[in-house]
Amino acid sequence: MPAADTGASTTVGADAVTVPAAAPDSRMTPGGPGYRRMSLALFLAGVATFALLYSTQALLPLVSRDFAATASAASWTVSAATGGLALFVLPMSALSERFGRRTVMTASLAVAVAVGLLVPFAPSLSALVVLRAVQGAALAGLPASATAYLAEEVRPGALITAIGLFVAGNSVGGMSGRIITGWVAQGWGWRVAVGTIGVIAVGCAVAFRLLLPAPRHFRAGSLRPRVLARTVRDHLSDPLLGRLYAIGALFMTVFGGVYTVIGYRLTEEPFGLPQGIVGSVFLVYLVGTVSASAAGRLVCRLGRRGALYLAGGTTTAGLLLSLAPSLPSVLLGLVLITAGFFAGHAVASSAVSHTAKRGRAQAAALYQSAYYIGSSTGSAVGAVAFHAGGWGGTVGMGLLAVLGVVTVTLAGSRAARAGRRPLAAA
Incomplete structure (x- = not known):
């Protein structure tokens, strides 16, 4: 049988040089x-x-x-x-x-x-x-x-x-x-x-x-702190990645603050909702699933910076609407805050992996770190603001964070116009 039929090798010319066939891709695929x-x-x-x-x-x-x-x-x-x-x-x-x-x-x-x-x-x-x-x-x-x-x-x-x-x-x-x-x-x-x-x-x-299937393609590496430190330093010194990390942290500051304090807002007067109903408010997260999946289409139509501006505007509208002493208004405000946050997070996080040309695992880890620092900051500062000024205090903190998102995105726009990074993502 000819070598081509076996898939094992191929002969070339009179000297019959044997070229090994490419190994089949053994990685998993849907249905496999x-x-x-x-x-x-x-x-x-x-x-x-x-x-x-x-x-x-x-x-x-x-x-x-x-x-x-x-x-x-x-x-x-x-x-x-x-x-x-x-x-x-x-x-x-x-x-x-x-x-x-x-x-x-x-x-x-x-x-x-x-x-x-x-x-x-x-x-x-x-x-x-x-x-x-x-x-x-x-x-x-x-x-x-x-x-x-x-x-x-x-x-x-x-x-x-x-x-x-x-x-x-x-x-x-x-x-x-x-x-x-x-x-x-x-x-x-x-x-x-x-x-x-x-x-x-x-x-x-x-x-x-x-x-979980046992890994078949993992190759262990060595723990080399100097290499890791150099990669992290390079990512942190990249202006575009720095802006993306800041955007992720600021969006999460809003989200963490709002959802940490919303239970107090809804169990107190004028609403006085029972704990079970307050927990069910988190069904609003389903809106975020939809807005995150739509982020790709937004980027195609508006560009990354345009999508970030839209996400920030949606979040701002939700924060302001939630100030009304009406349960439907508060719930609609949460819908808009959630939609804006998830869209902004999806745009920023995807831009990180697109921007980092090496050390992508560390670039993503740094984004996650900034993201959860924002969550911790929002939870703590949002609660302090609520203790000092009620729900209006928490909303004020959220509006400042959204202003930060807009400011950082504007800085990216100016950098792109100046030609420092013509295809800047943020």
Whole structure:
């Protein structure tokens, strides 16, 4: 049989030079072996991660009441978790390069779940904050490793779909965690509510480990701090990447502040809503799923800077509308804030990977770090502003952050016109 028929080699000319045939691409693809298991595993990991990370956010009025704490003090149960993730996402990305993506993700979930089962027994607010900080640091191994695992194990043509399923898990986890805790807490208190999330996360973590296929294309690297430090320094000194990091942090400052304080706003007069209904308000997150998926079309029509201006304007309109003492107005305001935030986040985060020509994992990790620093800042400062000036104080903080987004984007526009980077994304 001719060599061409076997796929093993090809002969060329009279000297019969043997040229090995290209090895088949063994990475996963939709419909192929392991793809469905992998997708479900990472979806469940995303659910567990975000359900745990924001498990106390819808419960802050009850936490305040239990520990006789102010809104600003209770908000640290959210800020500590997101802050821990922000600080550790870059080191975790380096560990995954050495020890493997699946190993780091498994260890991260195991530690986070174990801490989650201890959270309901926190004897004081300070102990609760410490446990939440440890939990956030542990969860940093998931976003640091999941996208790298997908890039290595999934064919390029299927990568966007696979990452989309992981992000969908994040969204579902963030939304369902808040809704479940709201309804459980209404009947049995906040401790039982966060314990319920811990038990759900245990199931997700076990299923994740059983389902996720063993990596076949990972090649371990060495932990070289100098190389990592040089890459990080280069990314931080890039003006465009710096603007994108700032935009992500500022958008998340608005979002974190609003959703940390909204429970207090809706449980107090003139609304006086029960905890279960307040938790259900997080169904508004579904709007964000739609606006994030539409971000690509917005960029095609308006350009990246135009899409960022539109996202900022939508967020501003939502903040102003939420000031009205009317429940429909507040809910519509949350819809606009959520739509604007997710669109802006999608535009900025996609521009990071487009801009970074090397060290993309570190560039993405730095964006995630800035993003969660914004979440921690928004949660803490938004609660302080609410304590000082009510909902109007939180809205004022949000408007300042949106002004920052517009200012940074304008700086990008001026830089593009000056010719320093003609194709600047922001």
